[in-house]
Amino acid sequence: xxxxxxxxxxxxxxxxxxxxxxxxxxxxxxxxxxxxxxxxxxxxxxxxxxxxxxxxxxxxxxxxxxxxxxxxxxxxxxxxxxxxxxxxxxxxxxxxxxxxxxxxxxxxxxxxxxxxxxxxxxxxxxxxxxxxxxxxxxxxxxxxxxxxxxxxxxxxxxxxxxxxxxxxxxxxxxxxxxxxxxxxxxxxxxxxxxx
Amino acid sequence: xxxxxxxxxxxxxxxxxxxxxxxxxxxxxxxxxxxxxxxxxxxxxxxxxxxxxxxxxxxxxxxxxxxxxxxxxxxxxxxxxxxxxxxxxxxxxxxxxxxxxxxxxxxxxxxxxxxxxxxxxxxxxxxxxxxxxxxxxxxxxxxxxxxxxxxxxxxxxxxxxxxxxxxxxxxxxxxxxxxxxxxxxxxxxxxxxxx
DNA sequence: TTGACAATAGAACGAACGTTCTATTACCCT
DNA sequence: AGGGTAATAGAACGTTCGTTCTATTGTCAA
Numbered sequence: 001x002x003x004x005x006x007x008x009x010x011x012x013x014x015x016x017x018x019x020x021x022x023x024x025x026x027x028x029x030x031x032x033x034x035x036x037x038x039x040x041x042x043x044x045x046x047x048x049x050x051x052x053x054x055x056x057x058x059x060x061x062x063x064x065x066x067x068x069x070x071x072x073x074x075x076x077x078x079x080x081x082x083x084x085x086x087x088x089x090x091x092x093x094x095x096x097x098x099x100x101x102x103x104x105x106x107x108x109x110x111x112x113x114x115x116x117x118x119x120x121x122x123x124x125x126x127x128x129x130x131x132x133x134x135x136x137x138x139x140x141x142x143x144x145x146x147x148x149x150x151x152x153x154x155x156x157x158x159x160x161x162x163x164x165x166x167x168x169x170x171x172x173x174x175x176x177x178x179x180x181x182x183x184x185x186x187x188x189x190x191x192x193x194x195x
Numbered sequence: 196x197x198x199x200x201x202x203x204x205x206x207x208x209x210x211x212x213x214x215x216x217x218x219x220x221x222x223x224x225x226x227x228x229x230x231x232x233x234x235x236x237x238x239x240x241x242x243x244x245x246x247x248x249x250x251x252x253x254x255x256x257x258x259x260x261x262x263x264x265x266x267x268x269x270x271x272x273x274x275x276x277x278x279x280x281x282x283x284x285x286x287x288x289x290x291x292x293x294x295x296x297x298x299x300x301x302x303x304x305x306x307x308x309x310x311x312x313x314x315x316x317x318x319x320x321x322x323x324x325x326x327x328x329x330x331x332x333x334x335x336x337x338x339x340x341x342x343x344x345x346x347x348x349x350x351x352x353x354x355x356x357x358x359x360x361x362x363x364x365x366x367x368x369x370x371x372x373x374x375x376x377x378x379x380x381x382x383x384x385x386x387x388x389x390x
Numbered sequence: 391t392t393g394a395c396a397a398t399a400g401a402a403c404g405a406a407c408g409t410t411c412t413a414t415t416a417c418c419c420t
Numbered sequence: 421a422g423g424g425t426a427a428t429a430g431a432a433c434g435t436t437c438g439t440t441c442t443a444t445t446g447t448c449a450a
Contacts, residue, residue, distance in 0.1 A: 233428065233429045236428050236429070239427070
């Protein structure tokens, strides 16, 4: 009950607020959040966080989180089969929004149905981010309209001719006759378990 | 050059600012962003966006994006093999941060190495979100320490006994002898192409 | 016990915030 | 051309922001 305020605890309180309200708390709000009675105390701690590089102030003096918001520790690698390296957190904080979406203007999301890319690890129900501005390269996973049908396939070039291959032996390669409209290149796959 | 301001264009301008600065612009800043000369014009448009449900105001009167920040249109399903439904955007906006991370306090991220879960669509290099608070259920993908080794496997219960199975025929099922420490349940998989 | 430093409290202040009002300009439809 | 609505401009206003100052309390070591 008598927890002392530390840089970490303050950071956590702010991160929680940020997650819930999607904005930084005001100093007045932080008076409540930190359970203190004066804004100058808040200022005292905020200055500490800024000095510690946890928060930044932009040119206008507004506070903003230095690292993107979500505050998930990035632990290391699971060697699926090998012993793991560091169990405890070399905590790198990351935001999937920033990580996944490099070109927000030209990207969109699709939900996958069908199993034609199953061997690429893209399963029905997965979400894929499609970048429509990107030029498809050999081997890329693309979304394309071939002869009136929309599909997700590997983009393969063989001697000038374009062939679309599924990542599933049950689907034969497609050689587009007349029209091949590439909607975009798949740049990310997201799957969520337990709804 | 003479683009007209629309609800959409204003939304986009704000979303861009939000992405860059991780906070809402002030009305004064929006004067510049929207290329107008008065805050009342800003107010005019902001009211429109609020009425349209694109922005919300919280109890304190602060603006915040109604939907999480990132602004990617969610188009529909790629029928990998079937014709696609709507090509044009039934735009649903989403943030992967919120979508993926339901329990930030008890989750962490791991990078996958090894191919033991390949048939589950989890490939080397993928990131997985692991929830350490969750009770593993039959069939869940879990990260666990078995006899001193960290692995990612299916969690299977067969008559009281726990068996860990890989999603790869090349790996035999593991029957933990002494210790089975479940580090957590995999709740999401993220893969990014092109670095 | 006392001294030094860290942490908290409280008040005061200017600046910037979002709001609101009135007035003017641009656009479209008939 | 006219008339009506949508969009913009500009100024004024009360509120609240973050900052800063001084004063008080708490904590630990000598």
